Amino acid sequence: MSKILVIKTSMIQEEKSISTALVNRFIKYYKKKNQLDEINTLDLNTVEMANITMNQENFNDKSFFNSEHSARYIEQLKNVNKIVFVSPMTNFNITALAKNYLDHILVADKTFSYKYAKEGASIGLLPHLKVQILTTQGAPFGWYQWGNHTKYLEGTWNFVGARIAKSINICGTKLHENSNLMPEQLIDKYDLEIKLAAEKF
Secondary structure, three states, X not given: OOEEEEEEOOOOOXXXXXXXXXXXXXXXXXXXXXXXXXXXXEEHHHOHHHHOOOOHHHHHXXXXXXXXXXXXXXXXXXXXXXXXEEEEOEOOEOOHHHHHHHHXXXXXXXXXXXXXXXXXXXXXXXXXOEEEXXXXXXXXXXXXXXXXXXXXXXXXXXXXXXXXXXXXXXXXXXXXHHHOOOHHHHHHOOHHHHHHHHHHO
16 A cells, blocks of 8 residues: 655646646546555645745744754655645746745755765655656647746656656646636546556556
8 A cells, every 4th residue: 555645736726727637637547546545635725834935034044944844744755655746837837835845845864965976966865755747837838948847846856866757747728729628628638648647656
């Protein structure tokens, strides 16, 4: 039996959120294949930590990296086997909620280490994790060359030593042919891809 943590980072109301529809569909198929696994959800909209941005004041007095806002969530990662991380693109990147979360858990000597690493590299301290990244974006893939939030998330989780499953990126959600669809209707277009990824994960 595996322990799964689903991390939701969208600030859009759930009934209107394409990324929420995406992760719900993925988990539905995952549960069918893995009925004994324990699945928990961390909705970053509901935790104080994800609304705290690192700044000069809280970085200097170390209140940003306290046990309530940092160690707690690092410990959570150490006690699960798999992560499903879902994020829409917001202003060409991940959401602010997602960035604040990553800032809290990317801590030297806790989730990664520079010790004994070759130049320009590090050692990830979470090699037990397998991560499935699910992303959405309004623009077609590659439309904005500087904005690739999926690749950013893959690199970040790889940095801490996690094994990365093939990501699912639903692109072009704001194109004319998709703009009038309800989230579930849009996700229907990718149903087989989602099902196969969930079963493999």
